[in-house]
Amino acid sequence: MKDLGGLSYFLGLEVTSSYDGYLLSQVKYASNLVYKAELNDSKSVSTPLEPNVKLTPMDGSPLFDPTHYQQLVGSLVYLTMTCPDIAYAIHMVSQFMATPRSTHYAAVLCIICYVKETLFHGLHFSTNFSLMLRAYFDADWASDPSDHRSTTGYCLFLGNSCVSWRNKKQTIPSCSSTEAEYRALGDTKSELLSLRWLLEDMGIPQPSSTDLYYDNQSAI
Structure with a gap:
């Protein structure tokens, strides 16, 4: 070596x-x-x-x-x-x-x-930022015209750096935009908990709650 x-x-x-x-x-x-x-x-x-x-x-x-x-x-x-x-x-x-x-x-x-x-774009990880997690998520209700299933999207930031993201089609159709948003919330929460546990193991404990941002009033 x-x-x-x-x-x-x-x-x-x-x-x-x-x-x-x-x-x-x-x-x-x-x-x-x-x-x-x-x-x-x-x-x-x-x-x-x-x-x-x-x-x-x-x-x-x-x-x-x-x-x-x-x-x-x-x-x-x-x-x-x-x-x-x-x-x-x-x-x-x-x-x-x-x-x-x-x-x-x-x-x-x-x-x-x-x-x-966007050839020279990438992910920048700054040495001068807060090590606090925050998450953004959304759902595109019944967006697939062939099977009417919704799409989940989320991204998680550590300070100002994007550290996790995903887009996936939901497994079953949702009856409303609120239901689709709740499914997206569930996926985001699972990833968020995994990152919180990982950061805690690394000696970077998070506060008691993490901010979640979304745009559907009925899902609050």
Whole structure:
């Protein structure tokens, strides 16, 4: 065993240190993905997907060979380690891995064009911030037009740094937006408790309660 110095690169993850903290990014990995998708000369976009886009299993025509689609989506999933802003879009296109169609493929290319626009973005962990947890969550009620199931989304911050996030389709349809919000609250609470216990084991105890932020009055 020998000391190789400070960590700067590991499995596509780049670590840059500065006087005010650390930046985790995947610039090289993302650049290779843009090249793999043959989008080097394509125009960048400012959002991963068009607003209010809905994808269904029967959109467009079937792809002759789904392998390329599957490889691109798999690479994008790995990229979400430092790009939580594409997590919802990846959640949408990853539902069609078995039988992707042309519209789904176009959505994947749009996501990669957004990755090209945000190539040097990443997660910054500051050395000067509060070590207090806070959480944000939301639910998109009956958002899937094919099965009317809702989508849960949450992100947890330690100080000003995002440390955990997730987008997932709920297992059963909800009868109301309030029910969908409560399901999202349950998922967020489970992750929040796990992080609180982990921080306590690390010697960073949290206060008796953690702030939760959401936008549904009926779920209060």
